[in-house]
Amino acid sequence: MRISVVGCGYLGAVHAACMADVGHEVLGIDVDERKVADLSAARAPFFEPGLPEVLQRTCATGRLRFTTDVAAIARPPGADGPTVHFVCVGTPQRRGEFAADTSYVDAAVSALLPHLRPGDLVVGKSTVPVGTAARLADRIGEAVPGAALAWNPEFLREGHAVEDTVHPDRIVYGLPPDPDDARRAKALLDEVYAEPVAAGIPVITADYATAELVKTAANAFLATKISFINAMAEVCEAAGADVTTLAAAIGHDDRIGARFLRAGLGFGGGCLPKDIRAFMARAGELGADQALTFLREVDAINMRRRTRMVDLARQEVGGSFLGRKVTVLGAAFKPDSDDIRDSPALNVAAQIRLQGGDVVVTDPAALENARRAWPDLRYEEKVEVACQGADVVLLLTEWREYRGLDPASLGEVVRARNVLDGRNALDAQLWRAAGWNYRALGRPRG
Numbered sequence: 001m002r003i004s005v006v007g008c009g010y011l012g013a014v015h016a017a018c019m020a021d022v023g024h025e026v027l028g029i030d031v032d033e034r035k036v037a038d039l040s041a042a043r044a045p046f047f048e049p050g051l052p053e054v055l056q057r058t059c060a061t062g063r064l065r066f067t068t069d070v071a072a073i074a075r076p077p078g079a080d081g082p083t084v085h086f087v088c089v090g091t092p093q094r095r096g097e098f099a100a101d102t103s104y105v106d107a108a109v110s111a112l113l114p115h116l117r118p119g120d121l122v123v124g125k126s127t128v129p130v131g132t133a134a135r136l137a138d139r140i141g142e143a144v145p146g147a148a149l150a151w152n153p154e155f156l157r158e159g160h161a162v163e164d165t166v167h168p169d170r171i172v173y174g175l176p177p178d179p180d181d182a183r184r185a186k187a188l189l190d191e192v193y194a195e196p197v198a199a200g201i202p203v204i205t206a207d208y209a210t211a212e213l214v215k216t217a218a219n220a221f222l223a224t225k226i227s228f229i230n231a232m233a234e235v236c237e238a239a240g241a242d243v244t245t246l247a248a249a250i251g252h253d254d255r256i257g258a259r260f261l262r263a264g265l266g267f268g269g270g271c272l273p274k275d276i277r278a279f280m281a282r283a284g285e286l287g288a289d290q291a292l293t294f295l296r297e298v299d300a301i302n303m304r305r306r307t308r309m310v311d312l313a314r315q316e317v318g319g320s321f322l323g324r325k326v327t328v329l330g331a332a333f334k335p336d337s338d339d340i341r342d343s344p345a346l347n348v349a350a351q352i353r354l355q356g357g358d359v360v361v362t363d364p365a366a367l368e369n370a371r372r373a374w375p376d377l378r379y380e381e382k383v384e385v386a387c388q389g390a391d392v393v394l395l396l397t398e399w400r401e402y403r404g405l406d407p408a409s410l411g412e413v414v415r416a417r418n419v420l421d422g423r424n425a426l427d428a429q430l431w432r433a434a435g436w437n438y439r440a441l442g443r444p445r446g
């Protein structure tokens with residue numbers, strides 16, 4: 001298949017590389033020259049385990065190319081057969097509003113229109129407010145009769161993006177209302193996804209609106225699950241109970257399930273926070289706002305965890321941050337990523353800094369991004385250096401290297417052995433045995 005991918009961020013770059021890896025001819029397009037230069041040289045422009053290897057493999061075959069010039073998607077002379085164009089651009093939260101900004105999706109479709117041919121298929125992957133696909137399909141149908149649109153939401157997690165793209169747990173096709181267009185779109189998508197389809201990955205076909213909603217509903221459910229366990233953590237804190245034991249116990253019930261029940265500092269990143277807000281905004285526009293008012297509470301519980309962490313840290317250093325050194329382990333919104341969008345860790349670090357604390361942040365992969373976004377914070381590459389003279393150490397992103405830290409040797413460099421485990425990721429007994437005052441969200445003082 002000839003494939004183009006518009007938008008080479010966390011989603012598009014991985015999608016482009018994995019599609020080329022299974023044998024398709026792929027052209028990735030992005031407006032960011034630096035990103036295109038990196039990808040063309042088979043370098044991943046962001047931290048994503050496994051991506052550099054796939055890029056090196058596929059760029060060497062000549063099947064994967066990147067450009068900033070959208071005109072390069074024009075069908076080469078002599079080439080026949082349709083092209084499938086994936087739209088993988090971002091839909092960030094609009095400034096000062098809950099709604100999603102879909103202007104990048106519109107711009108991507110506008111850029112594609114002059115190059116579309118009858119028979120081509122545009123496939124939306126971006127997370128969009130329900131109704132967007134129908135609107136875009138009208139635009140495409142009017143401009144290029146015979147070209148069609150499908151909506152094929154993406155469920156990949158950063159840090160596992162390659163694995164999730166190659167072995168998704170389901171594939172959703174949102175197909176056009178016209179039965180002939182739908183048949184043609186499905187046949188093209190089946191060809192694109194021939195490998196996972198042959199491997200028996202479930203394929204769910206739906207109308208546009210349902211396909212769009214599958215994505216937002218999935219993220220809303222995941223956010224709700226995290227906030228549910230964090231609400232339990234609040235109650236556990238009040239009652240002197242242990243949320244990690246509670247989560248393990250309820251997780252044994254298959255109907256509940258143990259995954260995504262990790263209590264702690266809550267969710268951040270470029271997806272869950274803005275997706276639940278955009279979902280509420282869209283439901284309001286549709287007159288169904290009451291259906292999603294609970295997501296306000298999900299959001300509020302999530303944000304309260306950050307304030308709670310700041311309060312606990314202040315308590316640990318004696319009631320005021322003035323003259324106190326606070327070391328923050330982790331800047332990325334989660335481990336195995338250098339993404340700092342809405343990072344709970346950086347949010348906590350910034351709040352403590354505002355309250356007069358001397359904050360030092362360390363992270364194995366996200367320091368460059370963090371420095372650019374939060375230039376006022378102090379950064380150190382090495383954990384031991386970052387912890388020197390600390391009055392309290394906060395574990396806010398549970399990188400493997402932090403989970404495996406030796407509390408005894410770290411105890412030698414800090415001023416006071418106070419550790420706050422914001423992700424319930426450290427071995428409490430081990431840290432306490434090494435003389436640390438260990439505290440965690442949702443657990444008794446010990």
Ligand code: UGA
Nearest residue numbers: 154155156157158226260261262266267268269271333334
């Ligand atoms: C999320 C979804 O998991 C993906 O399925 C979806 O495709 C993606 O958004 C998207 O919309 O593009 P992602 O943002 O990469 O993926 O990260 P998650 O693994 O979902 O983690 C989100 C946040 O929740 C992180 O800050 C993580 O630390 C936190 N989290 C996760 C918890 O606090 N507790 C948990 O039990 C799990």
